[in-house]
Amino acid sequence: MTEPWLLGRYEIVAELGKGAMGVVYRANDPMLNRILAIKTINTEEAGHEGMAEYEARFYTEAKAAGSLNHPNIIIIYDIGKSGHLVYMAMEYIEGHELRELLAQGQSLPVVQAVDVAAQVGEGLAYAHQHQVVHRDIKPANIMITPEGRAKIADFGIARMRSSETRTQTGVIMGSPKYISPEQVVGKRADHRSDIFSLGVILYECLTGSTPFNGEGLSALMYQITNHDPAPPSSANPQVPVMLDYIIAKVLAKAPEARYQSAADFANDLRECRLQMETGQQGTGPALLTTRPPIPVAPQAATAPIAQSPGGKSGEEDAPAPSPTKGISRAFDSQEATQRLMRQIGADGTTEFVSTKSISATSISRDRALRPGERPWGQRENVIMAATVGAAVVIATVIALV
Secondary structure, three states: OOOOEEEEEEEEEEEEOOOOOEEEEEEEEEEOOOEEEEEEEEEHHHHHHHHHHHHHHHHHHHHHHOOOOOOOOOOOOEEEOOOOOOEEEEEEEOOEEEHHHHHOOOOOOOOHHOOOOHHHHHHHHHHHHEEEOOOOOOHHHEOOOOOOEEEEEOOOEEEEEEOOOOOOOOOOOOOOOOHHHHHHHHOOOOOOHHHHHHHHHHHHHOOOOOOOOOOHHHHHHHHHHOOOOHHHHHHHOOOOOHHHHHHHHOOOOHHHHHOOOOHHHHHHHHHHHHHHHHOOOOOOOOOOOOOOOOEEEEOOOOOOOOOOOOOOHHHHHHHHOOOOOOOOOOOOOOOHHHHHHHHHHOOHHHHHHOOOOOOHHHHOOOOOOOOOOOOOOOOHHHHHHHHHHHHHHHHHHHHHH
């Protein structure tokens, strides 16, 4: 019988896959009688000059991921080095990569897509609270168990925001289709870049394709920084309008216009799912955070609400309902709403054009008049009659002279 290959104290059982930075094995821990996954990096493949950087990045990953303990994040048990191999022992997950579920342009059922994105959002919220930014959120780094639990894997280029490591300007770290606009231009990726990447994944889960699909890297980078994708409901009629608004906000080009925390994003997705399943609003459990919310940049003041000619405000003068339909206040984004409206067009449905800066009265002026209804009030009619009379008198005087 062939003796198992040992890596440290771990018995290597089989190879699970290869990534850009190393190989992942299925292994056994004989001391705890536990099956786990071992991720390795061959530092020799980086060359003599890059060996130290590779190894340092690997230990950075271990330091970042090893501090996280959350149901939606793969647990790190141990790290070590054996010869030219550095390795990390982690939780072994029975299941499939989300990438496999999206193979060949397949989409997920809307409820499942929302649930997966909400779970990943909750895991990211926990990581961000502990100052860890993943920076490479993509379907290949999300595992789905047979029970439907989503788990984030491979904090391979994760960054401790408090660490002293730096990324060279212009060097893109992450998978091109899922990176944020600020990553494209070489700016520092913070927690909002993870949120953008998760929004791209949700769009792909709903439609079967990513929102940015330029031919070639340059065209793709241009789309990410300049192109506003069509609402997912245009490709999948099963997607509710609420999700169109959520997607419009999470894919905003400017980080300050997006969700400012993954917890807010996850809460809105949970609320959206609740409304899809029950039609009820506001009864879903909110994701608790252990830190104060990240401050949001102040928004421009809205225009005053129009009033009726008599100065009295009736029911028709009240602001129209917010298009967020009861989801969290953090969703409120004029920029995202206006961008979505440019995409779907105002079909005459006032429900979707209502914002805090547009009154019900101003919207109602665009509709057809009812039988017997006049377009102007009494004051406007008097002014018009007086103007016409004065014009007639002046014309008569001119003719007599």
